[in-house]
Amino acid sequence: MAYPADYKYTKSHEYIKVEGNMGIVGLTNYAQDQLGDIVFVELPEVGGEVKQGEPFGVVESVKAVSDCYSPVGGKVVAVNDKLNDEPGTINADPHGAGWIMKVEIADKGEFANLMDVAAYQKHAEEEAKAGHH
Amino acid sequence: MDQHEGLKKTPFYPMHLKYGGKVVDFGGWALSVQFSGILDEHQTVRDQIGLFDVSHMGEATIKGPQALSYLQHMVSRDLTPMKVNQVFYTHLLYPSGGVVDDLMVTKLRDNDYYLVINASNAEKDVAWLKEHAGGYQVEVKDISAATGEVALQGPYAQATLQKLTRADLGALGYYHVIPAAEVAGIRVMISRTGYTGEDGFEIMCSPEDGPALWEALMEAGDDFGIKPIGLGARDSLRFEAGMPLYGQELDAETSPLEARLARFVSLDKPEFIGRAGLMERQQRGLAKVLVGLEMVDRGIARHGHPLLQGGNEIGYVTSGMYSPTLGRNIAMGYVPPSLSAIGTEIQVGIRGKALRAKVVKMPFYRRPKK
Known part of the structure; x- marks a missing residue:
């Protein structure tokens, strides 16, 4: 699965798709593949604040529990409620229908800490090779 | 380059690679946590049939003129009613009643028993068995390294295996073995046991025959939708079936009584290691x-x-x-x-x-x- 060229990425395998002041946040294809079948998602609260690099939610596969780290700081303006009933959407379409939250971005300066698609692809490949599974 | 350097490999390691398993370090063993995906594998075993590499399990033999009286001392269940080729689930206990391990005991002949023990406990168990063998005319032998083991589990297990053997599987009862059978021309022991809640078999072979046995089973099960199954689904299947896992439901502090496994404990047996501890727990009331x-x-x-x-x-x-x-x-x-x-x-x-x-x-x- 290709990684969208216009998204920004974290080392911990989240992405953010920026649309004006808004960012749509989810897990990358690498993350969902490493987790395996996702069976539970704990979404953040709409209206809550998230901080860059800090946990905003939890995804659970059959075997593993994993925190999700926010790519940017800001206010949560929407969450993907559909994941409550169909958490496997993250596996099926991580970069699209499997999005987790929408954030009103507080400071675009934080983008400096994120990776572009080329850097992220390299990062994911290296982790895969190092056997992070 | 060895991708899983430093890990112990089962005889089926090449099959994990060939069938696209996600190989992990499982207590020092290179084993697949999943192949096609845990949910898919789980459902395949419930509805069709799955093949598991369970060679990491430990095996030991107990032989000698006093093998029965020795095992009667060692395990919590009375083994005297066992018939030849029958399998009993039982426990090795500490004097406190806490569990050393849970295990399967197969009676092959009088005073000739075959034990299957947990991978994570195998060394501890063998040491424990040997430590208490003094004073008995008995030989405790660890044959783990000389044994490959697969589990074939699911509603189509018998139909699949019967294609490859002349042994009459219809006549093989649950918790019984055929000690010497041929499957696809390979010498094996077939045990009608499992850890999934489904019908199925556990098949022991020589390590060098492992890959050929695996491929024969995969081919025979193809009509029924057979898939290789990893450790993830092995755990979810046993969990739904309410089967205990050592280190989770059972441990050195917990006895089979607390784990609601009293039906596998023979408190009426006059003596075994842990009996006094169990009696005390029962009299005091379980915590x-x-x-x-x-x-x-x-x-x-x-x-x-x-x-x-x-x-x-x-x-x-x-x-x-x-x-x-x-x-x-x-x-x-x-x-x-x-x-x-x-x-x-x-x-x-x-x-x-x-x-x-x-x-x-x-x-x-x-x-x-x-």
């Missing part, structure tokens, strides 16, 4: 008992999460996950007997929140009767 739990609130109880009532910690979760078959979040855990009645509401401490759960009947899953 905890294993229950099934179903989440009422949204959340998944996991191994180690505290169980709560009225803000007090009253127990702990031993295993918990999303049940693929039931589509619900369920768990097993220890609670005081006073809170063990079906329907009792308690809470699970998950990431700082007290989420509601209720005590439900176990096992969570029982295979449909034919």
Whole structure:
């Protein structure tokens, strides 16, 4: 699965798709593949604040529990409620229908800490090779 | 380059690579946590048939003129009613009644027994068995390294295996073995046992025959949709079937009585290691008992999460996950007997929140009767 060229990425395998002041946040294809079948998602609260690099939610596969780290700081303006009933959407379409939250971005300066698609692809490949599974 | 350097390999290691397993370090063994995906593999075993590499399990033989009297001293279950080719599930206990390991004992002949023990406990078990063998005319032999083992599990297990052997599988009862059979021309022992809640077999072979046996079974099961199954689904399948896992439901502090396995314990046997400890626990009253739990609130109880009532910690979760078959979040855990009645509401401490759960009947899953 290709990684969208216009998204920004974290080392911990989240992405953010920026649309004006808004960012749509989810897990990358690498993350969902490493987790395996996702069976539970704990979404953040709409209206809550998230901080860059800090946990905003939890995804659970059959075997593993994993925190999700926010790519940017800001206010949560929407969450993907559909994941409550169909958490496997993250596996099926991580970069699209499997999005987790929408954030009103507080400071675009934080983008400096994120990776572009080329850097992220390299990062994911290296982790895969190092056997992070 | 060896991708899994430093890990122990089973005879089926090349099959894990060939069939695209996600190989992990499982207690020092290179084994697949999944192949096609845990949910898919789980459902395949419930509806069709799956093939597992379980060669990491330990095997030992107990032979000698006093093998029976020695084992009667070592395990908690009375083995005298065992017939040749019968398998018993039982426990090795500490004097306290806590569990050294749970195991399968097969009687091959009089005073000739075959043990299957947990991978993570194999060294400890063999040392424990040898330590107590003094004074008995008995030989304890660790044959783990000389044994390959696969499990063939699911409704089509018999139909698949029967294609490859002249042994009459229809006549092989549950918890019985055919000690010397040929499967696809390979010498094996066939045991009608498993750890999934489905019908099926565990098949022991020489390590060098492993890959050929695996490929023959995969080919024979092709008509029935056979798939290789990893450790993830092995755990979810045994969990739904309410089967204990050492290190979770059983450990050195917990006895089979608390784990509701009393039917496998023969307290009427005059003597065995752990009997006094069990009697004492029973007389004093059990401090905890294993229950099934179903989440009422949204959340998944996991191994180690505290169980709560009225803000007090009253127990702990031993295993918990999303049940693929039931589509619900369920768990097993220890609670005081006073809170063990079906329907009792308690809470699970998950990431700082007290989420509601209720005590439900176990096992969570029982295979449909034919």
